[in-house]
Every structure is written in C-alpha cells, then in structure tokens.
Amino acid sequence: MIETGSNRFPMVLALLCTALLGGIGYAVWLGYAEQTIPGLAMVVAAIALSAISPAAGLAGVMMALPTMQHINPMPRGEFSLIELAIITSTFGIGLNLLLVSLRSGWRHLGDLFTPAQIVVPAIMLVGATAISLLNLADPSHMTESLREVRLVIIEPLIFFFTARLVLRRDHNRNWVSIVFILTGAAVAVYGVAQIVFDLGGVQAGDITRATALYSHPNNLAIYLERTLLFTLGVCIMRPRWVPMWILASIQAVGLLATFSRGALVGVVVGVGVVLLFIGAWRWIAGLAAAAVVIGLIGLLLFPDRLLDVGGGGTEPTRFAIWRSAIAMVKEHPVFGLGPDQFLYQYIRRFVEPMGWPERYTSHPHNIILDTWLRLGVLGLATLATLIFGVVWLIQRTTAQIRQDAWAIGAVAALFGGFIHSMVDNGFFLADLATISWFLIVIIITVPRAQTASVTAPAKIVDPPTTLSVGETWPTWQGTAAR
Template sequence: MALYYLIGNENVKFSIGHLAQLHPLFALPFLGCFIALAWYRLPFAIALLPLALPYYLAPKTVVRSAQFSPAEIVLWICLGMAVVQFATLRRKWPYQLSLSELRQRFGPFLWPILLFVLAGIISLFGVSAPTEALRAFRQEILDPLLYVGLIFFCLRSRQDITRLLVALFTSGLVIALIAILDYTMFGKTDTVYGGPPSVGLLFDYTLPIGLAIIFSRISWKLRLPVLLLCIPFIYALLHNDSRGSALAAFPVVLLFVISLAIRKRKVLLIGGSIALIIVAIGYGLFYPRVNRIIMDTVINGHSDTNNVSTLQRRVHLWQSAEAMIVDHPWFGVGLDNWLCHYADPRVVPSVPALSGKYKPDLPEYSWMKSCPLASHYYIVAAENGKNTYMYNEPGLSHPHNIFLHVWVSIGIFGLLAFVALLLLFYWLFARILRYLAVQTVDHSEQWRWLAIGAAAAMLAAIIQGMVDSAFLAQDLAFCFWLLMATLLLIRSQINMSWR
C-alpha cells in the first residue's frame, strides 16, 4: 500500500526520488497485492490501518480528479473485502455478529454515538460551504465509525487488539523519525503536516501507549525495546514548537501512568505526598525563576513582531467561538465551515479585489473560493479600541479548543454526545481496572496495559485539546474512535458484564 500511495503521487511534499514522476499505472500491481493480502488476512489489514493515518494532507489521485488519503483507501478496501466475504460465505463467515451481539459490544455508548452522528448530519443543512462540510462529515465522522464497525466484527483476540495499538504507536514513531530528519536537515519539525502542533497532537495519541508498556509488569524483553523506541518521540517533542504536548499533556500523562503502575495505596499516597512536598519546597526556593519561565514560555511565548503571543490569539479565538455559538447554539455553523464565518475576505491582506470577487493569491487563503460572503464575521479584529492583529492570520481554521470546536461545528447536541462519550470512556476504564484486580482473567497484565495505554492517550489528547484541535481532523478522529473501540473490545474479551 505504501508503494501504491507513493508511485505517481505528486502531492507528497517530501522527496521520494523518481517515484512521484512514474505513471500511476505502475502502482496498480502493488494495490492488487494489498487487496489479495487483505482478502486472506483481513484482521491483520484492519489492525495495521493506523500506519496510514498521518498522510491525509497528501492524498492519492485514484480516479481522474478524485483524491483520497491512504487511510481512506485502506478503509474502503477492507470494508469491500468484508462485504464480499460475507456475501460469498454467508453464515460461514468467521467474523459474523448478530445484531444483539453488536448491540452488546456498544453497550451504553450506542446512544451518544447515534446522537453525535445525527447532530453531524443535521449540521450539513444550510451551511455556507456544503462541499467542505460533506467532506468533513465523511472523513471525520463516517469513515472513523465505519472503521469501528470493522474493528468490532474482525478483531476477536488479544493479539488483534495488541496489534492495533502497536500499529498506532508505530505511526507516531515513523513521524518522530521524520521529524528528527526534518529538524536535522531544515531546522523544522513540520514533517508531513502543515505545522509542528499537528505532530504534537499525533504524539498525544501514540506516545502514551509506549509509556503504558514501559510501566507495566510484563517482561523487560518487551519493555526495554519500547523504552528505546520512545527516545525519538522525546527528541522530536523537545524540538517541537507545540508546547501543549511537551509542557502540559505528557507531564500529566506520565504521572497518570506512574500512579496506575503503583498498585499499593499506601505507597501511592506516601509517594504522592512526598512528591507534592518536594514540588512545593522547590517552588518556594526558586519561584522567581519558575514564574519567569512560565511567563516566557506560556504567557508570552511565541510572540510575533507585534508582541502578540499565541495565548492571546487563542483567547481571541475563544471569544470568536463564543460569539459564533451565541448566534448558532443548536446546530452550529457546520463541519469545516468555521472560516466561512470567521474572517472577512474583503479586508484580508494580500487579496486583490477583482470585479467584486476576491481571489486569494496565497495557499492559506484558498478557503475563500468556497465560502460566499457572510452577513457577519466573528473575528476579534479590535479590542478596547486597539488592533488585535488577528487579521495577520485569517486562516486559523478552528477555535483551538476541542469542546468549542465540536459545539461550533455540530451544535449543542453534538457537544453533549461528545462529553457523554468521554465520561462513559473513563467510567468503563475504571470498571475494567477494578474487574481485572478482583477477577481471575488470563493475561490480565496485558489487558491492563492495553486499557491504560488507551486511557492515557485519550487523556493526553483532551489536555492538549484545551488549547488546540485534538479531534475534528481526519487522523485525530480515527485515533479518538480507535481508542473508544479498544476499551469496548477489552470489556468484551474479558467477559465483563455491563451491569
């Protein structure tokens, strides 16, 4: 699939030699090989799909002008294989589930999922840019949930679930290695994304899986290689401009994993108390330096030539989202339609007016082509009579907060469903840990680290999601629903009742 994706794909922005110049027909034999292998080892192909997630910004031209990301291509091939196998084998299909069995696997998660999908469908009507909204619905809601369905049907063993999370971890490792190479050669860490924050967001969903393995009680023959493989992540994070991952998400996740690795309550309480005392004493001794570091890196960090920091920009984005929500509280403005209501293209710099139409001359302004002029724009251009310089970056495509992003995109009902899913996720996680602690379950330690890895990854995404977009993007949406499916499969495999 990698060879099929690279051959004849001129959208790949990093150098791949002469592969991009080859005729796309040369790629078809490799696609045929993948289809044949997926037919014989469908669960294997489904579990390895996370390896294709990060590359959606460089889609492959499949037929004429139709372009799809490698993850979409793999998904639809696997879905096609499953449908054809079921049609030909019928009751002999080894992955068959009855409706009651499928309903049992979803449990109480089914209703929030249905409400979330319904809110997404309703948000498609009456939007400013319907094509973008429909594409976003397919890539960020429909495709990931179809993948969850394939996971439920075809992944039936502990090895399958382990392979799924290892593939997710490996996708982050590949991006970490590309980031190191990118930084060494060009002094940046954008890799295959449009900016460093996207790299940090992918690490949120991938690195915690490695941390969970390291602090588990399985053999060191497995834990030591994973520890070594985490080093590229750390190096890439230290040279990444995304402070949400390095300074907020991973310190909290590391404490989360360590606290769950300590099984005795007394040791945990005493150790935690000692750690808090040491931190308090350290802050008391070095508080001027600590405060200065916080001001320089968090409050005033990444200031531009106008002395506007990224934190100030986020506050203005949150204000824009709040105003947008006040006017569109029930169903939002539509998926991927934020920019249509955010910045007025008539006052955007470097955009010449041509016969009343505004043609963007820079790639980051391409959204203007699909958005009609709105009656009102929500960008905070001035505050207390002072220029906020937000029009210096009119292409900021989301409000940089995971909950505001969901609300402004699909409305209050979508937000309620999203919050309910998160609450159910950690309720189920706590129940699984308690069940494994009191019941005799084969391979309980492996099940435990799988659950902790999924929960830690979700926690990292939520933390950075407070200041960034950690959900409504193609790769991140797949990661989110994959973690949901992982916990639901673990519950099923260890035979834990919903009651």
C-alpha cells in the same frame, strides 16, 4: 485451509501482508496509481490483503494516519492514503466476515452494537452531523462541509465498527497496536531529522519546529502525543519491555522537536492519570519532578518559545480566537456553523486585531467550542454522551484494564489528548478522529476472559488461511496478549 499449532503464524501473516500494503501505499504516494489499470490493481490488491489478514488491513490504516494531508491522484479522483486504507480495509474485512458468516452464522456480528454506551453516541454523531448540514452558516461552502463529514465523521466511524470486530482477537489487537507505535516512532525520527539535517519544518523565531509529514508542527505534536502516551502506558505496565522504552524515547524526542507546549502538558496529564489509575502513588512525585526539570531546562534553552503568547504580545492569541468563537456561538447557538465552516465566518466577520496573526485558523482551539460550532447543541450532547460512555467503560472494567498494557496506553492517550484539546484540535481531523475511535476500541476489547461483564461476543474468525490458529504471541506479549 491451512492449520498450524504454531501461534506465530498469524503474526507472520500479518507482517507479510502489512509490508505489502505499505509497498502499495508508497506506490500510491509516488503517483503510480493515477492511471486506471495500475490504480485499480493496487486497490484490488489492498482489498485482497485485508481479506487475508484483517489485522494487516487495520495496520495499514495506522501507517496511513500521518499522511492525511498528502492528497494522491487516483483514476476517479484524489484521495489521502488514510481514506484509501479505510475503504480498502473495510471491503477486505467485509469480504472476510461474509465468508465466515456464510459458514458459521451471523451471531458474531452482534458485537457491532455493543457496548451501547459507545454505540449510542456514535449514532448520535451521525444524526448531529446530518442536522448541521441542513443548517450551514454559509451554504456556498457545502462542498467543504461534505468533505469534512466524509473524512472526519463517516470514514472514522466505519473504521470504528470494523475495528470493533477485528480487534476481538488478541493477535489482531497486538499487531495493530504495535504498528501504531512503530509508525509514531518512524514519524518522530523523520521529524527530528528535519531539525538535525535542515530538511524542513516551520521557523518560529530562532528555532525550527518539526513538522514531519504534516504541514504544521502542532499537527505533528497532537499525533505524537497520542502515540507517545499509548507507548508510555505500555512501558508503565511492562517496564521490562526494553524495545518499548526505546520507541517511547524516540517519540519523546520527536515531540520535543515540535516545541508544542500543549502536547507536553497533555503527556504529563496522561501519564499522571495512568499512575493514579493503577495506584502507583510513588511515581507521581517523580513525574512532577521530571515535568519541573524539563520545564526549567526548556525555559533556559528556549525562553522565547515557551513564553511566547503570540499576537501582539499582551495576551495569548488563543484568547482572541476563543472570544471570536463565543461570538459565533451567540449568533448560532442551536445549530452552530456547520462542519468546516469556522474559517469562512472567522476571517470575514469575527477575527479580532489581536487574533490577526492566526486569521486563517480553521477551528477555535477548544474541543467544546469546536463541537458546538460544527455540530450545534446536539453535537455537545453527543460529546457529553461519548465522554460518559468512555468513563463508564473504564470504570466498569477497571480491574481488567489494570492488567492490560494496551488498554492502559489507550487510557493515557485519551485523557492526555482531551486535556490538550482544551487549547487545540482534539477530534475534527481525519487522523485524530480515527485514533480516538481506535483507542476506544482498544479499551472495549480487553481480553475476553476478563471482560465478560462488558460484552461476551463470539470471536471473529480470520479468513481460511488463518483459521484454527492460536491466539497469542510467543514472545514479550505480557498480559495484553492473553
């Protein structure tokens, strides 16, 4: 066992293990894991690194988020990096917890079931999913439904419960949050480079919209919206953290390169909610003025994009999709269509002439309709219960959240993302589901000394190499790293 009085050690260890996990992920991306022996060696190494540093294991998931649409060949099938990261980190952290529990007891695992206001809807989500699978609109697409259940429901929930235990320690929480932000900035840089150097993207009239690692600019916009709001929340709470402002600026430019109107609205709303939450009333006027200025500049430079309604030009294409979705709800009001069934019903029977340009859309571009059609009325009840649970959690810990930079960022990202989900995808993608649960865990795990009213768990203990190590960062941590 290594013991040290320096609180730098867990961060250095997490940095080293995260870098190694990033190298493994890149090797998988390049196809080196397709053969049995190299593939198995990489999986075992990833599990071991996650056991050594649980923070690095979860950081690996954060790095893999924007690669969800890239499928990698493995000895036993094809997997995305986010799926591999969740699986290997879960096994590694599970091994860590087993070793700790054998020595110190099992009481610390009780946090898996708290707070009930979040755990109950998580369990309800599994139940709603199981029932929806028994009532698919088109059972011939059961394979597609099961795939979505695995990627969007089960694995993100596994991540949630794993993160619930690991992020109780402040240095773990700090590191995973930092990697989430850094990854967002790196993806934003790539997206901007696409535009500047003509490396790809999607053509929309006279403009090119950045896609980065995604196949569609809206997917990139939804991702960067979350990372940017998370970063801006930290900037608002710690305005002297110059590196954070730089990272936020990079992400903002990347988001602008997607030309996503919904994401921009989401960012404004998310920041506005945080300003109201912390009582920064004077900043509200500045935010409104900035939004107006950016909007006017956008109208002057890119009027065709900002005023484009799609379809035939008489109304937004979203309206036609929503009407079709409502028609589906009327036919399947109780159980919905089932997971990943929207596309197959929409293109066959429900697409309107006005919606023909987006006839291959796989979701109704509205979180309420999307949940209803995928999981039925029980899914709607689950969504309502989860929203209530998150609001309850925020209300119960308002004083503590106001002192925690990471939690403020999570509040901004959750609220801004929810507003955007009224006109686009909000949860039912592997990256969005995982990010949503991550943000919720960040709020749950505000510093222990301040949140005994929520839960008062024993602290998770890292593997033998990090036992008896201090909890905090030595530099630029603020209150978020107690």
